[in-house]
Amino acid sequence: MATTPATFSTRPKDPQEDLMTSVAGEDQGTLPELPPEPVMEANKLNVFYGDFHAVHDVDLRFGKNEITALIGPSGCGKSTVLRCLNRMNDLVAGARVEGEVTYHGKNIYDRGVDPIAVRTHIGMVFQKPNPFPKSIFDNIAYGPRVTGMKVDSMDDLVEQALRGAALWDEVKDKLKQSAYGLSGGQQQRLCIARTIATRPDVILMDEPCSALDPIATSRIEDLMMELRSDYTIIIVTHNMQQAARVSDRTAFFTAKADETTGNRTGLLVEFDRTKTLFSNPSDRRTEDYISGRFG
Amino acid sequence: MATTPATFSTRPKDPQEDLMTSVAGEDQGTLPELPPEPVMEANKLNVFYGDFHAVHDVDLRFGKNEITALIGPSGCGKSTVLRCLNRMNDLVAGARVEGEVTYHGKNIYDRGVDPIAVRTHIGMVFQKPNPFPKSIFDNIAYGPRVTGMKVDSMDDLVEQALRGAALWDEVKDKLKQSAYGLSGGQQQRLCIARTIATRPDVILMDEPCSALDPIATSRIEDLMMELRSDYTIIIVTHNMQQAARVSDRTAFFTAKADETTGNRTGLLVEFDRTKTLFSNPSDRRTEDYISGRFG
Amino acid sequence: MSVASTTAREVTASVVATGRSRDRTPRSLIFLALLWFSLFFGVMVLVALIVDTAIQGAGRFDAALITDYSSRVRPETTGFRAGIIGSLWLMAFTALMAVPLGIAAALYLEEFADKDRWYNRLIELNLQNLAAVPSIIYGLLAVAVMALIGFQQTGIVLGGAIALALLILPVIIITTREAVRSVPQDIRQGSLALGATVWQTTWRQTLPSAVPGIATGTILGLSRAIGEAAPLIVVGLAGSLLFSPTGVLSPITALPMQIYSLTSQSQAELREAASAAIIVLLVMILGLNALAIFIRNKFQRSW
Amino acid sequence: MSSISTAAAGSPSGTGPSAAPNLGGRSRPGERVIETVLMLSAMLSVVITIGILIALIEPVLHFFGQVPFGEFFATGGRFAVLPLVAGTLMVTVIALLVAIPLGLGAAMYLSEYASRRARKLLKPTVELLAGVPSVVYGFFALTFVTPTLLQGILDLDVNFTNALSAGLVLGVMIIPTIASLAEDAMSAVPQAMRQGSFAMGANRMQTTLRVVFPAALSGIAAAIVLGLSRAVGETMIVALASGAQKNLSADPREGMQLMTGFIAQTAGGENPVGSVEYNALFAVGLLLFVMTLVINIVSIALVRRYRQVY
Amino acid sequence: GDDDGSSGASGNVVVDGSSTVFPMSSAAQELLNEENPDVKVAVSEAGTGGGFERFCNEETDISDASRPIEDDEVAACEEKGIEYTELQVATDALTVVVHPDLAVDCLTTGQLIQLWEPGSDVTNWNQLDPSFPDQEVALFGPGTDSGTYDYMANDVIGSEEEATRDDYEASEDDNVLVQGVAGTEGATGYFGYTYYEENADSLKALAIDNGNGCIEPSAETAQAGEYTPLARPLFIYVNNAKYNDNPAVAAYVDFYIENLAEIAEVGQFIPLSDDLYAETQSNLEGIAS
């Protein structure tokens, strides 16, 4: 590995750039430097778990109909930031959020904002699959039911959602069976289907593909591209190729150890158009990280 | 997605081959077609969950000091096969194993074989991190303690294992704290450290890196390469690049649906030297799968 | 792909800031009110009961109540020393017998037994059924057990403890099983994969994780045992003793027996003393529960 | 990087066994002994049951030698058991109607709504109810529930001893059994399950009722069966509050004796041991045993069927 | 009974049996304990039937009884070769009480039987006597398995079924009956004398006319044998062998009989008349030989 950063820089960048042009590249060239019409914004976001300062001063803008990837080493606070965006951190005992997160200009941490309403608009897919101990059908139908969505045919909606998550063919004959009979990958795709079914405005994904095989991953990636025309997507991923393939913009985080306590606080290093960030990172740490991938 | 397989085949294979030569390639050229001195073998392995036939007639040989990767789409039975190799399937209610799995020539499913002894020689790292609800230190010390390993200094052993899993620097000041305070990635590395600490002969890994960031992943991959000189490693992975980078041999599985019942039974499609399998797959399904990766 | 048809919602800022939380819809509020009521109903009854009893026993909260033996000659200063000490002895020996046995049985059923075997299912069924056997029957059974192990004299510490241990064994087993069952499978697999035996896994991983649940079950069981009179009467425990036990073969009495006996007496002084003694019994139960809370908080985990 | 190579160098290298290690042969006598001991402990419950059956069956045979079946399973007469059975069912049903909603409501509040600190305080308070000796409840029924609550506040025309107050108080007594065990079951539902639900925009009520509750159903059912069992087997409350006179009636405002009340009365009473009257105790006891057995068989089958594994 | 035999004795004594007699036996225990704490007495109250079971199984030394031993029990004791002596220790006067406002003061034995006999159709006081008020009867009584019930059924009513009527409110706890009668207009019930005595302000005791005019229940009338048929004897049964072999048992029994009047008073029963006391003393002397 000691030799690889060097190796990397000499390697042709073609496949990656090829990917970008072929998939996410359509408007990459014309993409403004910052999202002009941000659906969500984080301003001076700080998160604490008890005394532990997990995330420090994060500023981000998430553009409408864009896919934003959050990348960075393990423990740098990506999941933490993501959970702040739909107030899931409210449910973590001891977690405290400072700063503001706006959604269509409205700070979702204001008084008078209903976190539940926030979550119906900002859906989430988790790192570990967490299907409900119900049938596959009921897992999908759950969201529409609890949010009181008006649905013509629940069967159709379930089918659409499952097709969307590339799971329909595998489960169509066992919709009434428990979701726990599925493999890890199938379970995660079910969770994605479940989120799609509630038709949110923004979808947060915390390493949604980390348990998926390449075929399913690429279906999900395709799906994200399709959804992008209607939805705003924010994805945490460890897979830089994935970030490069699907996202319009990428935010790179890292963790900085406090010299005295040794606590590692997460911070945002660089936030830019994906193409720029990968091809021409402005920060040394970003470059090291990206090149380290191919050690 | 409809367009991507075509795109792939036109793309240069260089980076991948480059990887192989640089990392696992040292003896790839001289690798015999089948492992000459198999540490483990699976012969006509069939696994059932109740009535469901999950894995059909798998034959595999795992070479000494080699890394073997099991790849294939979600639900094809990779984890199931892996669990058979150290009799973890004994613990799954309703699971039934037919055929034989030998370890140094001895069928581990024979009467008189102690599954616990099997597991002390064949360690395992799981897909989802599963640290014990104990301190970090105790998590590592647990294996040596229960197997009655003679240990000069438990502190040293814990430190070694944590360094090996690239976790030492992050946790060295909080060894006495609960492992549940760690991030997902840190937890998984802890589980790897825990397995290393018991010094097994064979290490089974079920997508050990799916929750790790690239830097940690590559440390783990380096570690695997180092361990390879003493240990036999069998890894399930979704990340084909990872398989290509680290493994000497690769087994590709897929699932075939029964026409009448729709049950998807897993089977082994191709088992070969990694280089051969990736560069020159003999089965159409393997080729489709590998190329689909870059859809 | 068909998903294209699933269009996003039309969104404006006002949607999330309607000022009305979906946790505050009328239905949710009614639901919450019902839950509150459920919880405080029990608490209210308890308070009513304690206050009612305390008022009836108001004249007898004095030292003699716990330091003196019972007296009919001086009913206004009768005490419950023998019953209090007897109940403490009984609890100690009951726990000593029932807790290890109960935990052992529960661990066997959850961690070792093949649940599909008919005999293990039989044990399971049998356990639930035992919980429903009237306590007095356990008294009869304890008498038989005492005869079987060769004790002529039944009204002693051992006999009472056997009756109570038999009585609470099913409760302890059932609750311990639930506690053990809720320990995630991941933990067991992790341990077994390191070459731990089933017992090592059980002892070092499952059991410690299940401690809060086991403590709850044990305390529930002991709280029940400490208030039981009927089986002890059948076992022949004394209603009146003027000395304290010195060993497992000493004659013994128990607080609830004394209470039960006195509540049906004609003299108002004795009934007043019984009411005060009920408060003493409740304090003892409170002590047990405090112990349970301590254990639960010390070991509670979430995963 | 360097740290890793150091670690590897100092690590077990070279200790990886090369020859076939011994996989069998390793006897673990300790393990066997422990398993056997544990198994014997589990078997003890069966021994207890057999003991109970032996203790019951001999006197029952004597009993039926002297009293024909028809006279036992009759609605009236000295040895009639049906009034006792009816009384037991009546009081138990009333108790469950009180305890299931209140117990589960309390459990849901404690597990899903209460803050950590509130739960630490409230749960033991509720559990305290289980420890109150049943004699105390019996008197509470007699001296408070019947005169003050039923006759006074609710202005019901109830008898001095009546099934209603016995059932109500019995219900209160088993609330903690149900609440505490159901709470344990619900708190054991993984947090990820709740997060999934909240992330879909479900509110707390929906999460509680639709995700946590069904996921914990097996534990909840066990809690209810345990509560039911305790209600059926409870003696003192019913003996005091429900009266000591057989009475076949569908009116809960009347007093009626229950099976356990009958057993307690006979065991503590006047009749010579071995007499027909005394042996009737065992016949009723055996019948109660059979009845609870049936309840349990049915409930176990139901739990098994609807259990959700996670 | 030797006066000096008791003072130096030590050892254990086990007493079980009737809950009715329990207050007396524990009063004896307490008074003896003040003089000689080395005699350790355990008094239980499993009921007369349960007491005899243990007594005839040699588990106890003394059995309290609210009725004489029955044939089955005699047989059981004989089988074990247990010889025993019956000692009457007090008299209880079953008392028929009514709600204090009820304008009835005396019942004849016949009226009492008419009211309580099995199948009785009396539901209004004026059915017993037209001069009684037009008031519905509410009946309270002990459960079928108590000594008091048996005494009423067998010795007062003398019914063939050995039962009373069964449409009354029953309780094992006499305090419950007290509350029931005191709180229900037109109510009547029966129980031990002491429960009336303690609640005389909220209950009214009826006099009973057994052909010799209305007799009020009281210590005097019961001792004098005038309060019939409702006065019943209470006993202790002593295991002869234990009495002779165990000085503690002898000490306890001797003390019990010697101080019987005081003990009966503490236990709130009616002490024996001089004749009956003399009989008990001579029975006690019979044990030793």
Ligand SMILES: Nc1ncnc2c1ncn2[C@@H]1O[C@H](COP(=O)(O)OP(=O)(O)OP(=O)(O)O)[C@@H](O)[C@H]1O
């Ligand atoms: N509930 C919690 N309580 C305390 N500390 C926490 C909690 N959750 C996370 N942390 C800490 O906060 C830091 C950031 O965690 P987070 O899970 O956001 O990282 P991440 O970037 O998502 O890592 P990974 O890639 O491994 O998932 C870590 O140091 C972690 O230990």
Ligand SMILES: Nc1ncnc2c1ncn2[C@@H]1O[C@H](COP(=O)(O)OP(=O)(O)OP(=O)(O)O)[C@@H](O)[C@H]1O
């Ligand atoms: N305990 C079980 N009971 C019943 N069926 C099971 C069980 N475990 C796995 N299966 C089924 O067996 C098949 C193979 O599962 P397995 O977990 O081995 O797949 P996998 O290749 O590891 O998938 P993934 O990549 O998603 O982890 C799947 O169809 C799965 O639904």
Ligand SMILES: [Mg+2]
């Ligand atoms: Mg994360």
Ligand SMILES: [Mg+2]
């Ligand atoms: Mg798998």
Ligand SMILES: O=P([O-])([O-])[O-]
């Ligand atoms: O307890 P008794 O036998 O006197 O009813």
